[in-house]
Structures are given as C-alpha cells and as structure tokens.
Amino acid sequence: MNDFLPTVDDVRAAAARIDGLVHRTPVLQSTELSRLLGAEVSFKCENLQKVGAFKARGATNAVYALPAATAVAGVATHSSGNHAAAVARAARLRGIPAYVVMPSNAPMVKRAAVIGYGGSVIDCEPTLAAREAAADALVRRTGATFIHPYDDVLVIAGQGTATLEFAVQAPRPDAVLVPVGGGGLLSGTALAARAVWATTRVVGCEPGAADDAARGFRSGMLQPAAPTGTIADGLRAALSARTFALIRRDVDEIVTVSEEGIVEAMRLVWQYLKVVIEPSAAVPVAAVLEGSPGAFGGQVGIVLSGGNVDLGVIAGLFAAASPQG
C-alpha cells in the first residue's frame, strides 16, 4: 500500500473508498469567460468540494484506508490550511481524533475550519523545520498516524479522483491544467489523466514567485523550497521525491505565471463563472490568460483547486483594482 509510487489502480480504489464521503463536484463553463480566455474552458469545481478544496479527496482516502486498530489513535498532519481541514473533517466522520500542527501565521479562516471540524490545533513557528519537529513529537506522544499533505501514496491517489469524475462530466480536453505546490494534485491528476484521456497534455501551473517545480522539471534535479511571498498561499511547498518522480514521468509541461496574472484570473472567475476561488486555484487560469493564443489547444480543462479566502482581504484587492471600488 505505501509503495513509493501510486498507480491508477490506487486512484480507482480511492474513488470507491471515498464515494459518498465527498462531493461529486460540478463542472462549469462560461461562454464569456471562454471568450476572454481564447479557449473553451471547462472548470472542475473543487472549490465547491467539502472543506472548500480538493484536499478532501486525498485526506478522506488516507483516513479511511487505515485499519481500525491503527485508526483509533487518531491522525495528525502539518499543513498551512486546506489539507488540515480535510484531515480534521475525515477524522470526525470516522470518529477518531485529529491533531494539526499549524504555523502561527496561517490564515484565520483556515485555522477556524480545523477547529470547526473538531480538530486539535498545535501552533508552531512558521518554518518547515519547526512544523516537522512538532509533528514528530505529536506522533510519538499520541500514536496518531501522520498524513502528509502530498508525500503520501493514498493522498496522491485521492487527489486523482477529481480527474476520473472530470472525464465523465466533460469532453476530452486538449490539455488539463492544475496548480502545483507540493505536487499532490498534479501527480494524482497526471496518473488519472494518462488512464482516461490518452492524448491530453497534462500541465502544471506555478507562481513565478515560487517556481521550484518548474526549475526542477527543466533541470531534472529536485529543488528545495525557497522563501516566497506569492499570494497563492497554497502553493508555497516544494515537491517531494515521490511527487517529483511522478511528475517527471507523466506531466508534459510546467508553466509559471505572474502575481498580477493570478489576481486578474481570480477576478475573472469570480465575475464570469460566479464562483469564489482562492489565489492558488486561479494559477491555471492565469496560465491560459498569460499564455500565447491557443497555447493549450481549443479545449482546456482546469481543476479549480479551492475556494477558501479571507473575503475581506480579496475584496480589498478587487476594490483597489476596480474603477468602481
């Protein structure tokens, strides 16, 4: 089960395991948005998923795959947000404890979500080293099973289930675009896409301000995380050896986008698709917006990864950018 790389069979097993525990999210289109983007774009709305993000899929798969005797001690994770809420929710559904190590600067709305799902939040310094140390101590103390946000076969397989659904909800796209941070969604998407869409290009989309995946993909060398101030707070993590291996094998391209492009793409999706997305989810939309015309073909699929925002903060951005604001 915890072999190094998941297969498409793991994705199919995940789909069966989480059926009924997460939403089958809708696929939306907007004629006007497609016109503005220069391609017919279908959006798989994981912002409308349980906990407001695709992370519900991987976390639920990992929590429910645990044998009962192990599950009883609970689960733990460190995460800046959506994965934490997803683990807390899945644990509550299964009736086991969830412990979440969170950096002290995590967005209020994401912290509140974990607590709302009955999870215990353990604060730590906002560094990867502090997070990992706190999580290790926690696991030793409680016997909880650690569920990594992306460096986990079951989590990656769970994230891939969105694409299995996407394939029956919309026509085959010329390219499928998803954001890349730690690479869980991208590698899961690529695994599933290879099985359901033989000739679709799989494209990872990354903020230029956090381009470790793009640099690693080009050079063939896994890059460490670097400090970044990108507005796409869900994409600040770096790939793991596992997600890097999957991405090198199954992904066609990684493109980067500007911070301005992310804000503009977010605004267009709110305005025309009428759904609220977080900055990370806007990154693939920005890739189409900033790409050359037709760069990804006439039919594009995008997984909108999440919709958790501090509304006042984003509204402030839009109000500042708007002539009417």
Place this chain on the structure above:
Amino acid sequence: MNDFLPTVDDVRAAAARIDGLVHRTPVLQSTELSRLLGAEVSFKCENLQKVGAFKARGATNAVYALPAATAVAGVATHSSGNHAAAVARAARLRGIPAYVVMPSNAPMVKRAAVIGYGGSVIDCEPTLAAREAAADALVRRTGATFIHPYDDVLVIAGQGTATLEFAVQAPRPDAVLVPVGGGGLLSGTALAARAVWATTRVVGCEPGAADDAARGFRSGMLQPAAPTGTIADGLRAALSARTFALIRRDVDEIVTVSEEGIVEAMRLVWQYLKVVIEPSAAVPVAAVLEGSPGAFGGQVGIVLSGGNVDLGVIAGLFAAASPQG
C-alpha cells in the same frame, strides 16, 4: 396560450421547450452555512445559469414559443438587467433580432451583457413611464414581439422550471424561499411547488425598503411601485395583476428583510457556499438569517436567483465591512 394565469402544465411544457437551451443548474449545500443559518439549506444555483440568472428560463421559453412567422420580426423588452440579457441571448440562439429598452442608470455589467449577446440597446430615462413609452414605439416600428420581464404567462411558466429540477435534486424542503420583485419567479415557483411538494410552504422574500408585495399580500390590494434605493436592484419592480393573483392563491407568506441583512447574507454565501450572488439573490438568505430560529422549518430550499454584480462595487462593501480589509 396567453390566458391570464399559467398552470403547472405550462411549467412542464416550458421545461420540455427549454431543455438543452439553458443549464440544469447544480444544487449546493454548505455544512457551515447551514449551521450559521440554523437550518439545513439547499441552494438551487441559478446564479450559475446561462446569463447568470434564472431569467434565462422564462425568456427562452417565451422566445422559443413564438411561431416562426412572428419570431422573424424579433423580440423586444424593457428591463433593468438580467431579463434583458436573457431575451438577447435567446433571440441570438433562435437567430432573430432583440431590442432592449434600458434605463440610462442600468449597471454597466448588465448593459454590456445585452450588447455581448448581440442585442440592440435603446436608452431611456430611468422611469417606468419612459420605459414603457420607448418600448411601445419600438414595437410599433419593428413589429417585434414584446416580452415582459414578468407579466407574461410564458415567462412565469419558464421561471417555474427551476423548481421542477430542484424537486428531483434535493429532498422536499419544509419551505422554499425565493426573492420577489415583479413576482415572476415567486409565482412560477409557487405553481411548480404546489405540484411537486405537497406540504412545502412557499415564501416570498422582499427588501423592507421595497415592500410593495408584502403590503399587497397583507391588504389584498395590489400596490403600485414606489421609489426605492434598495441594494437589491433586481427587486425594485412591483407585482402585476397577474403575478399578484397567482401569489395570493399559491404563496403562503411574504417576509421582508433589512438592507444590512442583505449585505451580510451575500457575504456569508460568497464565503461559505463559494458562489458569487447578487444582492437580490441574498434576500431569501437574509430572511433565514433575520427570522426567528426554525421559522421556516429544519429543511429549507432557496433559489439563488442571480450572480451578476459589479465586482468592484460589492468588493468595496465587503472590504469596508471587514476587519481585514
């Protein structure tokens, strides 16, 4: 066909006529939003409908019901917004001209939508009398068929189709709540609800600052429109004799809400349901928010009527109201 009152058979005929021409919109729920509202609320997302509003249903039904010989001269309407875009879109689909008389103070985004769908916009003073005079002149000049935003059997029947779908997408609610302006959505909803949900209360929701429907419902006397500054710009119209008759017969209650309630309800839906709604669509949500606990039962259905906003304007409201903005 243009008898005074439509029947549920007209609603079923409309559903067949517009099938494939408008979206079957999703029904969404949010655990957190239900908790905040004190009831399990299902949302029929007509903000995700074509043209961003339920108005696509009635307008498409009316445009496609025209005999070919009549249709060729085109269609006309006067409207402050979503109905106009809906008529323009349906006319373009059918390949006939659309003429829209619009008040000079209509929101830019709604004007742009009509033009985007290939409609001709004729400006007029922002009074009902000026609108009607301009529309009359237009119809005489062009031979176009006038399609009223709500005082029309085919339009009312079309609006009712949202509830036929809602009934197969979600469990029977104790109450269904929709906004009321001219009464097209409310009377269509009531017609359909009586057929598909035997014991569901049908509740119209209106801004207290534009409460002509509530006053008329209480007094039994149709009230004229009064000038109003409500933020719910889609609900400034008054009932017609036709919608008033249907509402008196089939609606259980009309409740009013505050302007502050509308903004707060809109914010909650954006934040937790992750969809963009316009102020008019927030009015039923405000009714639950401001009502006494359990006022509408444990299971509530709400039709989110539209999602067309000037994003900068609404973002400015949220940013001003938010401690983070």
